[in-house]
Amino acid sequence: MTAVVQPAPVATGQSRYSQLIRPDQVHGSLYTDPTIFAEELQKIWHKTWVFVGHESEVPQPNDYVRKQLATQDVIMTRDRDGEVHLLINRCAHRGLQVCDDASGNSSSFRCPYHGWTYRNTGELLGYPYNKGYGGKNKLELGMGKVPRVASYQGFVFGSLAADGPSLEEHLGAAAGEIDRLVGLSPEGEVSLDAGWLRHRTRSNWKFLAENETDGYHPQFVHGSIFGVTGSPIGALYSDSSTAVTRNLGNGHSENDLRPEFRNFAEPLRWFGTTPDRVPQYVAAMQESYGDDAERRLIEGAPHVMIFPNLFIAEIQVFNIQPVAVGECVQYATAVQLAGAPEMNKRMVSQSIGSVGPAGMLLADDTEMYERNQRGVQMLDPEWLDVRRGLQRESIDENGFTIGAATDETGMRGFWQHYRTLMEAED
């Protein structure tokens, strides 16, 4: 069923999106209206910085991997000189899909239809039977390219708009959260090369983005995994928790659990383990960071949603990509810390337990996303509520709005930025 909730009538003098997005409520049609989805592609996904992959997925010169950037099939390549490119997987001749394998190593790509051949930078290097074009090098054509590609700590982002804010401007304070993650590696480097699991999800992408820092649901939705694993994390999401939900600006948000972990002051509690079980890792951290190692090991990894599609959930990374108004894909992989083999093995097995095909965390969330999509197609009530904690928000020492652990502060930040982008003139 793909019913569309009727949009609320637009009052004169007010934009469509200020009608649909209120400080404490958002309209159901935002998740179900295909015309809104089409506009999101234009104004968000084909414009802003979107997370695509990680440099560690193309470690060698001439490596490539196929990735998704919203509706676009892109090839992330590393050229001979080490530079990373995002090519659009389409032949300049008659539009065929050029690469079909998920990954490979090749200095050039040859289209199987008529043999046009491209360098892995996208440049056309030749075509068969060149007399038909008046000789060699006669065509000013090439594969499409994502016009702006930039990376931060190896995380590769693409923007389909030739101009706009820089990646650093877009990331803003969220960059510091990526730094925190990388700072848990004794070598100051992470890789995302453990392989991505692909979960097709029958839900609008925004339900995922909003849920990632929703501290209200874990005790309900994740009761089973908390129970089975004896994880102490569940308790951090309650009204008595000192953890905070922070609006980091630009649509980014985090659940900052550090206040709780600082109280316990137990290294690696965030990871559900103790230093004696990963002695080489702890020694390597002390070697690299001296006295600061202890703080890093106590405070742990970030839980941050970077607008619109990169979710770093402590030990794993999600890449969310939209497909249609009611469908998206979640790609998930385990974080791998350079110089920390003891941790990496555990990160992979924990990730399999949480986001693997039989994992218990993502499956539970996904059940909620899909039910949410079905529920929101019902006609009454028309609005979703996002007011939780609005009356107890405050501003932290860095000027960011914070709420309690279970508050909807992150969602409100998401909608604020969403509205700005959707209302921007082209």
Added chain:
Amino acid sequence: MTDPVVESEFASVSVRLDTDGNSVRLRLEDLRTGRVRHLDALELETIIWLDDGRLTQLLDPSHERWRG
């Protein structure tokens, strides 16, 4: 394990299948200078199809290495 070597009195090249990349490549090493080149499948196929005249041109010492 030592790699197989293709050798004559004029040149000496070791050959190995390299699996470090996202698909297998041929790793060639000029044992006299240590210079290494990787060739991917499409490049190898291309070399097989080079006509002898083109290959002979490439062998001209002034073509690349001793261009002057």
